[in-house]
Amino acid sequence: MKTWRDYVRRVVPYTPGEQPNRPGMIKLNTNENPYPPAPGVVKMAAHLETDKFRLYPDPTAGVLTKALAEFYHVAQEQIFVGVGSDDVLAMAFQTFFNSEKPIFFPDITYSFYPVWADAFKIPYETKALDENFRIRKEDYYGENGGVVFPNPNAPTSVYEDLDFVEDILKHNRDVLVIVDEAYIDFGGRSALALIEKYDNLLVVQTFSKSRSMAGMRIGYAIGNEELIKALNDFKYSFNSYTMDQTSLVLGAEAVKDREYFNECLEKIMCTRAWTAKELKALGFEFNEPWANFIFAAHPKYPAKELFEALRKANIYVRYFSLPRIDNYLRITVGTDAEMETLIHFLKDYMK
Ligand SMILES: *Cc1c(COP(=O)(O)O)cnc(C)c1O
16 A cells, blocks of 8 residues: 655755854855845835735735846846745746756756756756866757856856856757856856847846845846746746745845945955955965855865864854865855954964
8 A cells, every 4th residue: 555655755955054043153154145234124124014914915026126127227027036046946947947858057066956956857967067166168068958057156156257158058049048146246247148149048146145135035037038927927836925025125125225235245355355365375275266255175184174173163164075075165255354263263273
């Protein structure tokens, strides 16, 4: 006799970075922004219209798509929003990756991609990064059911320029290409510049890193109207109200303040440059970082040992016990003071 247990969809879940909450800890393990959300968000949060909580939110997420459309100079119909870019990406996988052919993504990349592919029964092939952790574009020329990669890539912080992205698009005119731009605001050029030219390009971004709102869970995709309509149809097929009222209004406020946004980005890029210089001086090796984190290895000190020593000192970074990257630490760029504490600790440790 078969039971319900024989009919469970078995999946290997994604393991998010730990979310410890210790007094005085320095949290550099999940690429959050060290600065508060825009002042308009803080102000609006203090005046939330709680009487409206009894009503359903706008299923079209209009205030938010309008703010984003104005910010990026695209039509509102070219924007899809979701509960973090994880939600947007998962929906895009289900909406567009339905061919028998495998989708392609790098072997070292955002570790949610294989988890979704498995969960949604999407065949996939990973393509090995080269020895310098760069994507080999030729690997993506073959027949496939779609392509997805982050730019800058995670957890490597390596960025490829727009010509590189366009080359992959040129070789993949018949399938959907998703560029996951979770970290594009920290210095790279967005593939949004290519959406008019390539109707099969979906650019996905998030409020979690550059906009200091990981806790609100807001992500979005921008692309051709036909792609966005397909995503919305899919969304309406199982939950019309993915975005709650609070996220919608606070998200819209965040987008309106371009000046504060640029200010925070500048600060983080500045702190990143200082931290990179100090880590180099300590003997760490890494590619030029283009995200709000540095992915570094030390030739003398095993990453696992450093990770554990840092943890004891209440400094949390991310360590992946995975092939090819098990000697690297992924260190989020925090405030100047946080990075100074990190560097001091390492200097002491390596004395
Ligand atoms: C952080 C991250 C995401 C998802 O972030 P959300 O918080 O779900 O918006 C997606 N892709 C990459 C590469 C990331 O690092």
